[in-house]
Amino acid sequence: MELNILLQQIFNGISLGGVYALEAVGFGIIFNILKFSNFSHSGVVAISAYFGFFVSRYIYTHFLVTLIITTLAGGLIGVIIEKLIFRPIRLKGAPLTLFLVNSITAAMLVQQFFAATLGDDYYPYPVFMKQTSINIGNLTISKTYTLMLIISGLVLLLLTYVLKRTKVGIALRAASTDIRTPSLMGVNIDFVISVAFFIAGVLGGITGYLLGMTYSVDPFIGSMILKGIIAAIIGGMGSLGGGVIAGLLLGGAECLLIAEIGSSLTQIVIYSGIFVLLLIRPEGIAGKRYIIKA
Amino acid sequence: MIEVNNLTVRYGGVMALDDISLIIPDRKVISIVGANGAGKSTTINAISGMVNITRGGIFLDGKSLHLPPHKIVQKGVVQVPEGRKIFSSITVKENLILGAYQMNDKHRIEENMKKVFEQYPVLEARQNQPGGTLSGGEQQMLAIARALMSEPNHLLLDEPSLGLAPMLVSGIFKMIQDLNKKGLTILLVEQNAQKALSIADFAYVFETGRMVSKGPGKEIAEDPIVKKAYLGIEE
Structure with missing residues (x-):
């Protein structure tokens, strides 16, 4: 592989990995507090992807504005899902x-709903x-991927601040x-759990928007969070930082492999590699660091 | 003053507390003693709103305390749970910040933290360590300090000496007495009956969910029947 292509692939990989990191953290934050694998996160991602599409296409076409609206909508959807299907049983x-x-039922319900109502079409x-890429020397860098990276990075920094420096963040941890x-x-504690679902929903909203913008929207877009879930597990369930690192590594590995061996073989290599x-x-990259003393 | 009136708690079909009444007057040390499974912790958790009450009522200065746990903390009734329950993965300082969760005045939180550090210097030295790295005695200190962060007027202590080295036990009881001298009302639940009775103004003896004896701490400690039957002390 030529050097400039290699660098480009690494960049794309890290950008994609940033989205996996968002997915991993959105999934992990619920696992941390309630100890179950929240597959309904894929539903939040799918609803947000469609929501972002309709808002930016028909109401107001501006990247940042519609991103923020979709993000908040995602947070709200997260809170509503918790109140409807998790709080009563808790x-x-x-x-x-x-x-x-x-959580699995909710994910399937959302998927089937979109398949039944909007399933016949792709929604770009x-x-x-105006321009889709920037040239730096003989490197061609996609603007979409650059935005993905910047947004993921900013959001993860903001989340770190919330978790470390605010009272509700400390309560969450x-x-x-x-x-x-x-x-x-x-x-x-009910409020803290709502906050956790709001944060997860916000991350799901951004994920849905970025994925929708990059790939166009179809009913199965939610299943793309599988990579993020894998990143969360490789990172070590319970460690959000581990999930971020694993997400970046996974994205990087994926893009390099795609360039080298093609996309279909890449998926096989990656999924086998995870086993x-x-x-x-088995404890993941970060694993459990502290034990509880009696 | 906290009043517990005819309190009955059932877990499923099991009777955990059967028609218990007790009074915790302001600025006193009240102790509940008894063996494992006597219902001591259930009583403390009922006051804190952590268990569902089957019958009876709990009142703070005449007003019902039938509230969610976080609202009971707002009223100044704070529990130091059995086993300390230090959050192991967050720092000592963050544990203390959580203790003041109900307070919004940042300045006052800092003041309280300063006071706590003055009183327990070892916590200041370890403020940035994860709570889980502290020793048992330090964790008990942190658990009490965390409760003090919210400026409570009633402190409910569930087995504070459990699992501590004998050397440290006296220190913990000294700490409890000091807090009482500063004006805190204390409910002390203990398996270490002798120690608890020695500092209690008034004590209740529980056995399998029922109250079997009550009286001033020193009297209960000297009562030969209580000693033999309920405190496991033979003369």
């Missing part, structure tokens, strides 16, 4: 399996930019080790 003390079942986002005890500190990786290091 208050009844349902086992984790039931949360998993509800409007073209936001505390609830990841023990969901009962924060109440004794005066924490309204091997988890066999060698």
